[in-house]
Amino acid sequence: MEPLVGKTIAVLGYGNQGRAHALNLRDSGLRVVVGGRAGSQKVELASREGFEAMELSAAAMLADLAIIALPDQAQPTAWAKWIEDALPTGAVVGFVHGFAIRFGFITPRADLGVVLVAPKGPGATVRARYEEGLGIPALFAVERENAAGCARAMAIAWGAGIGCARSGLIEASFAAEAESDLFGEQAVLCGGLMALVHESFALLVEAGYSPEVAYIECCHEVKQVADLVYARGPEGMRRAISDTAEFGAFVAENALVDEHLRAKLRALLTDVRSGAFAERFMRDHDAGHPEFRAWRKASSGHPIEAASATVRGLMPWLRDA
Ligand SMILES: NC(=O)c1ccc[n+]([C@@H]2O[C@H](COP(=O)([O-])OP(=O)(O)OC[C@H]3O[C@@H](n4cnc5c(N)ncnc54)[C@H](OP(=O)(O)O)[C@@H]3O)[C@@H](O)[C@H]2O)c1
Known part of the structure; x- marks a missing residue:
């Protein structure tokens, strides 16, 4: 998890996957903030569960790694309206499913690193296995390195932080993950x-x-x-x-x-x-x-x-x- 120590991870979306990733990463000792759309009940829940929780753009601005944990169909609009312009230069954007990238609904800015960590199971299981000291397997992929060349290392650290590396982090591509x-x-x-x-x-x-x-x-x-x-x-x-x-x-x-x-x-x-x-x-x-x-x-x-x-x-x- 070393590549994420001292960094800020913005988990954007606090639903099935987002909540599990945020809780596991925090329990692994990493700094996590949570973002959601204005008025989101899930953002309120994150706040009650002790996270610094804020609107999507405010969280994206803080991100070294921004995890996109929004519904696939909501990602293109949220990305264009609140996320892309707010991300710091050279940040890494991480997806939980390859859908938006593989099918061309999002094309990230050229300076951003683009990675994927896709746990092979529901968010509730990602959390439950982590709490048992275990983890479920995940696919990971690197679509593009960032200028600092740390995107791949961050993806692996993210997979470790949510417990998936305890069972298996399997390298794939966005296309292989999304299609399979x-x-x-x-x-x-x-x-x-x-x-x-x-x-x-x-x-x-x-x-x-x-x-x-x-x-x-x-x-x-x-x-x-x-x-x-x-x-x-x-x-x-x-x-x-x-x-x-x-x-x-x-x-x-x-x-x-x-x-x-x-x-x-x-x-x-x-x-x-x-x-x-x-x-x-x-x-x-x-x-x-x-x-x-x-x-x-x-x-x-x-x-x-x-x-x-x-x-x-x-x-x-x-x-x-
Ligand atoms: N479900 C799973 O366990 C699972 C498994 C593997 C991969 N994935 C992938 O994980 C990603 C997230 O899926 P999910 O099932 O975790 O999502 P989800 O639970 O349906 O929603 C995630 C978050 O998005 C917010 N949201 C909903 N509609 C929005 C919109 N139009 N604009 C902005 N925010 C919105 C929700 O909060 P508010 O409604 O309060 O704003 C919630 O915080 C997807 O890429 C999915 O394919 C999911």
């Missing part, structure tokens, strides 16, 4: 997983099983299996389940995977890499998110939500999760 992250969350982690969960839940309910049983089988138990894959890898997971489950898994995987599935996965990756997905997301944002809001409304009314509330209600320890 978007594809992974769409194809598997958030999109693909929920497509299987929703479709399988609906099928079981239609076939006459109770929504709670369908929920437990198709959604609740995902965690148990995911924990095994996480800790032991796919083969280790298979060793921990019954032969019946393992045999059935091979039957199902072979039945589900065909040329149609491969073509659909390829299409997702093509749209990520061509920038078509990024353009679609930003166009929807600029129009007030009509597509996004319609999907959110339709999803929140899905029958799986009622079953989920009932099942989670049985477990008091999940109520505040």
